[in-house]
Amino acid sequence: MNLPMMQVALDCNDTAQAINVLRQVEDQIDVVEAGTILIYRDGMSAVKNLRAMAPDKIVLADVKCADAGTKCGVSCREAGADWITCINAATVPTMSNAQKEIEVQVELYEGWDNKDRMQEWLDHGIHQVVYHQSRDAKFAGQKWSEQDVENVKNLIAMGFKVSVTGGVHPEILQLFKGVPVYTFIAGRAITGADDPHAVSKQFKDEIKRIWG
Amino acid sequence: MNLPMMQVALDCNDTAQAINVLRQVEDQIDVVEAGTILIYRDGMSAVKNLRAMAPDKIVLADVKCADAGTKCGVSCREAGADWITCINAATVPTMSNAQKEIEVQVELYEGWDNKDRMQEWLDHGIHQVVYHQSRDAKFAGQKWSEQDVENVKNLIAMGFKVSVTGGVHPEILQLFKGVPVYTFIAGRAITGADDPHAVSKQFKDEIKRIWG
Numbered sequence: 001m002n003l004p005m006m007q008v009a010l011d012c013n014d015t016a017q018a019i020n021v022l023r024q025v026e027d028q029i030d031v032v033e034a035g036t037i038l039i040y041r042d043g044m045s046a047v048k049n050l051r052a053m054a055p056d057k058i059v060l061a062d063v064k065c066a067d068a069g070t071k072c073g074v075s076c077r078e079a080g081a082d083w084i085t086c087i088n089a090a091t092v093p094t095m096s097n098a099q100k101e102i103e104v105q106v107e108l109y110e111g112w113d114n115k116d117r118m119q120e121w122l123d124h125g126i127h128q129v130v131y132h133q134s135r136d137a138k139f140a141g142q143k144w145s146e147q148d149v150e151n152v153k154n155l156i157a158m159g160f161k162v163s164v165t166g167g168v169h170p171e172i173l174q175l176f177k178g179v180p181v182y183t184f185i186a187g188r189a190i191t192g193a194d195d196p197h198a199v200s201k202q203f204k205d206e207i208k209r210i211w212g
Numbered sequence: 213m214n215l216p217m218m219q220v221a222l223d224c225n226d227t228a229q230a231i232n233v234l235r236q237v238e239d240q241i242d243v244v245e246a247g248t249i250l251i252y253r254d255g256m257s258a259v260k261n262l263r264a265m266a267p268d269k270i271v272l273a274d275v276k277c278a279d280a281g282t283k284c285g286v287s288c289r290e291a292g293a294d295w296i297t298c299i300n301a302a303t304v305p306t307m308s309n310a311q312k313e314i315e316v317q318v319e320l321y322e323g324w325d326n327k328d329r330m331q332e333w334l335d336h337g338i339h340q341v342v343y344h345q346s347r348d349a350k351f352a353g354q355k356w357s358e359q360d361v362e363n364v365k366n367l368i369a370m371g372f373k374v375s376v377t378g379g380v381h382p383e384i385l386q387l388f389k390g391v392p393v394y395t396f397i398a399g400r401a402i403t404g405a406d407d408p409h410a411v412s413k414q415f416k417d418e419i420k421r422i423w424g
Contacts, residue, residue: 011280037283040275043255063252064278066299066321068223071249087278089301089321109278109301111323 002180003211006203007060007163009187011035015046021191022053028200031058031183034081039063044079051080058082064107069094073101085130088112096124105130105163113151115158122159128182129155133166144172153179170202177210214392215423218415219272221377221399223247227258233403234265240412243270243395246293251275256291263292270294276319281306285313297342300324308336317342317375325363327370334371340394341367345378356384365391382414389422 008029010018018038026032032054034047039061047061061081065072066089076084083103086095088111098104105128106121118129131152133142144167155162156179164176165185173184186203193199220241222230230250238244244266246259251273259273273293277284278301288296295315298307300323310316317340318333330341343364345354356379367374368391376388377397385396398415405411 036278037280037287039252039255040284040287041255043251043253043257045255064276064299066248066276066319068249072252075249075252087276087299087301087321089299089323091322107278109299110303110329111301111326114323117322 004176004181004207005030005058005183006200006207007031007033007165007183007185008190008200009033009035009062009165009185010050010191011037011062011187012191013037013041015042015049017191018046018050019053021196022050024197025190025200026054026057028197028204029057031060031083031185033060033062033185035187036062036064044075047076047079047081060084060105065094065098065104066090067094069097069099070101073098073104077102083128086126088117092117092120092124095121095126099124099126104128108132118155118158118160127159127161128163129160130163130165130185131155132164132185143167144175146175149175149179152176152181156180170199170206173203173206174210216388216393216419217242217270217395218412218419219243219245219375219377219395219397220402220412221245221247221274221397222262222403223249223274223399224403225249225253227254227261229403230258230262231265233408234262236409237402237412238266238269240409240416241269243272243295243397245272245274245397247399248274248276256287259288259291259293272296272317277306277310277316278302279306281309281311282313285310285316289314295340298338300329304329304332304336307333307338311336311338316340320344330367330370330372339371339373340375341372342375342377342397343367344376344397355379356387358387361387361391364388364393368392382411382418385415385418386422 006029012018038046060083061076065086085107107130161182163183168186169189218241224230250258271293272295273288274297277298297319319342373394375395380398381401
C-alpha cells in the first residue's frame with residue numbers, strides 16, 4: 001500500500017504567515033495548500049508565492065470552485081497550482097471544465113451523499129474527493145467516527161482517491177488503519193502549534209508507523 | 213411592490229477592469245458585486261477598492277463561503293462589504309456564523325432543493341437566496357424557463373428575498389412580471405457590452421416598466 005500523503009492547509013490570514021509556517025514544515029509534507037481564507041485575502045499572489053517556496057511539492061489552491069470552472073482552473077494553473085478544489089454543489093459541467101485545465105478535487109460538504117452524481121464525476125474524469133468535517137461543524141461538537149471511516153472506505157471502493165480533512169490530529173490517523181487514504185490534510189493542528197515542524201513530523205512518523 | 217434592485221456582477225480578471233466597468237454603470241445599479249473570480253485573483257483588495265468607488269451602494273463579496281463562516285464574514289466586512297454569498301453546500305453552522313458577521317445570501321447550486329434544509333436557513337436568520345443557472349450549465353445549453361419562475365415564486369412564498377442570476381439579459385426580466393424579485397444580477401450582459409452604461413440603463417428602464 002502506498003503511504004498516504006501529508007498535506008498542510010495554510011489557512012492563514014496573510015501570505016507572510018503562510019510562508020512562515022511552510023518554511024518550518026516543508027521537509028515533512030507532500031502537498032502545500034493555499035487555503036480558501038488565504039486566497040480570499042491575498043488572491044492568486046498567495047498561490048504564486050507558495051509555489052515559489054516549494055517548487056517540488058504538489059500545490060493545491062483551495063478555491064472551492066462553484067462556477068466558471070474554466071476561468072477558475074486557468075487562473076490557478078497560471079499561478080502555479082497543480083490541483084484545485086471544487087465544491088460538491090458545483091454542476092458537472094463546471095467540474096468538468098475545471099478538470100480540463102487542472103486536477104480537480106471535489107470537496108464533500110452538505111448534500112454530497114448522492115451516488116448517481118458521484119458516478120457522473122468519475123465518468124467525467126474526476127477521481128479525487130475530499131471527505132471532511134467542516135470547521136464549523138467541528139466547533140459544533142462533531143467528532144470523527146466509525147461512520148466517517150466507513151464513508152471513506154465506500155468512496156475508495158467507488159474508485160475515488162480520498163483525502164481526509166477537518167480536525168485531523170496525529171491521534172486520529174489510526175482510525176484509518178488499513179484504509180488506503182490518499183492524503184491527510186491538517187490545518188490548525190500544524191499552523192496553530194507552538195512547534196509546527198514537530199507536529200508535522202509526528203504526522204509523518206505516524207503515517208509510516210501505520211501504513212509503512 | 214418595491215422595484216427589484218439591479219446588481220452588476222463584476223466577474224472581471226482584475227480590479228482595474230472592474231473599476232472601469234463600475235465607473236460607467238454606477239448611476240444605474242443598486243448593488244456592486246465583487247465577483248468570485250475577481251476575489252480569487254486580487255483578494256480582499258478588490259472589495260476594498262470597489263467599496264471606495266461606490267460608498268453609497270450595497271457591496272456584495274461573492275466569496276461563495278463554504279466553511280469558516282466567521283473568518284470569512286469578518287474578512288469581507290472589514291474590507292467594506294455589506295453582503296456575502298455562502299454556497300448551499302455549506303453547513304448551517306457555517307452560514308449562521310457568517311450571518312452573525314455580515315448579511316448572507318445563499319447561492320443555490322446543485323442539490324439546493326431541500327425544503328427542510330432551507331427552513332433551517334430561515335430559522336437561523338438567513339433570509340436571502342440567489343437562484344441561478346451556473347455559467348457552465350448555461351454554456352451547456354440551459355435556458356430560463358417557466359419552471360425557473362415557479363421555483364423563484366416558491367422560494368419567495370417560503371419567506372426568502374430572492375435574487376436571480378445566470379444569463380440575465382434585459383429580455384428575460386418580463387418572464388418574472390408580477391413576481392417580487394429582490395434583485396436581478398447581470399454579469400457579462402453588462403461587463404461584456406460595447407456600452408455597459410446603455411445596457412445597465414436598459415435593465416433599469418425595463419424594471420421600471422414592468423414593476424413600476
